[in-house]
Amino acid sequence: MTYFLPRHEHEAEIDRLDIQHYALHERLCANYLAPLEQPARILDVGCGTGLWAYELCAEFPHAQVVGFDLEVSKRPWPATYRFVRGNLLQGLPFANDRFDFVHQRFMIAAVPVKDWARTTTELVRVTRPNGWLELVELEFDIAPAGPATKRMLEMAWRVGRNAGLDTTGFINRSLGEHAGRAGLIDVGTRVVDLAVGEWGGRIGSLMATDCRALFMRLAPVFEAVFGIPERECRELVTVMQQEWEQHHSLSRFTVAVGRKPG
Numbered sequence: 001m002t003y004f005l006p007r008h009e010h011e012a013e014i015d016r017l018d019i020q021h022y023a024l025h026e027r028l029c030a031n032y033l034a035p036l037e038q039p040a041r042i043l044d045v046g047c048g049t050g051l052w053a054y055e056l057c058a059e060f061p062h063a064q065v066v067g068f069d070l071e072v073s074k075r076p077w078p079a080t081y082r083f084v085r086g087n088l089l090q091g092l093p094f095a096n097d098r099f100d101f102v103h104q105r106f107m108i109a110a111v112p113v114k115d116w117a118r119t120t121t122e123l124v125r126v127t128r129p130n131g132w133l134e135l136v137e138l139e140f141d142i143a144p145a146g147p148a149t150k151r152m153l154e155m156a157w158r159v160g161r162n163a164g165l166d167t168t169g170f171i172n173r174s175l176g177e178h179a180g181r182a183g184l185i186d187v188g189t190r191v192v193d194l195a196v197g198e199w200g201g202r203i204g205s206l207m208a209t210d211c212r213a214l215f216m217r218l219a220p221v222f223e224a225v226f227g228i229p230e231r232e233c234r235e236l237v238t239v240m241q242q243e244w245e246q247h248h249s250l251s252r253f254t255v256a257v258g259r260k261p262g
Contacts, residue, residue: 016213017048020106023206024136024253027194031055032103034132034257039063039100045088045123046107049074050081057081066099068092088119097128105136108171112164116171120182130262133184138253139172142196142211146243148236152215155222175256184258194251197244207251208244212237 025031031052042065044053050073053065057078067073067083077083086093088111102123111119120135127133140156142149157167171178176189195204196211219233243249 016210016217018051019206019213020210021049021051023194023203023210026203026206027192028255031059032101032134033188033190033255034101034134036060036101036132039131041099041101041128042066043068043094043099043102043126045069045092045102045104046110047073047083048106050077050083052103052105053081054078063100066094088122089115092122092126094126096125097131098126100128100131102127102131102133103136104134106138108137108140108166109160113166113171114164116166116178117181120178124182124184124260127260129260131260133179133258133260135175135179135256136253137172137175138251139169140167141169142244142249142251144247144249146240146247148239149243149249152233152236152240155226155228156215156218159218159221159225169252172252172254175254176258179256179258183260185261187256187258189257190255192253192255194253196249196251197241199245199248208241211244211251212241215240 039060040063042056042060042063044065045068047053047067047069050067053067053073056063057065057080061080063080065081067081068086068088070085070087072085073083084093088107104123123133140160141153145153160167176187179187194207195201196207197204198208200207215237216234219230222228222233223230
């Protein structure tokens with residue numbers, strides 16, 4: 001799988017991904033928007049640290065929750081949780097019509113643009129008739145952006161483009177259309193902005209921590225690709241944080257929810 005962000009086997013990346021989860025949960029006041037009742041089988045594709053899936057285990061104690069990712073979820077695992085290692089680009093190792101609820105979040109840095117239609121169809125394949133699929137994607141941008149933020153984003157975009165990833169926000173803006181073309185009905189989308197910076201209260205503080213950690217983790221990549229010393233990247237991150245406060249910067253994401261026909 002193409003993935004230019006740090007892998008979550010590193011403790012610092014586990015912390016960052018969990019912080020990202022908390023910010024999104026607080027903004028939505030929920031872990032999902034699909035109209036679930038009592039799902040028996042739940043699949044989280046690109047489950048990361050496993051935190052979202054663990055919270056679903058607590059909410060639906062009689063359901064089996066399966067996490068699917070390249071890297072193993074953090075332990076301990078809930079009793080009803082099962083982890084399956086794999087690469088989405090190589091297909092899902094599950095039978096057709098298997099899960100009542102399939103969830104995928106923030107795979108924009110892992111799935112090339114050319115593979116989005118195919119992988120979305122694969123998610124629909126393993127969803128049972130009348131089951132729900134929820135896609136959550138973050139537009140890889142921070143706006144309004146000052147000079148330091150723009151410079152760091154442009155470097156990240158160049159690395160992403162070289163890997164065939166979406167750096168323009170196209171996937172984020174067309175998430176509902178992807179779901180519809182893959183065969184879902186009753187598709188709804190919700191676009192939400194997250195504050196980035198202390199100016200935005202608790203959510204803004206969490207997102208600032210997430211973004212700061214992300215760019216710090218990318219500093220070695222930027223040094224290897226562009227020859228920019230890691231020290232200079234750290235200085236840019238410091239200036240970026242000041243810009244977020246000055247400009248009241250935002251990060252945008254989209255949630256698309258659809259039902260597989262019965």
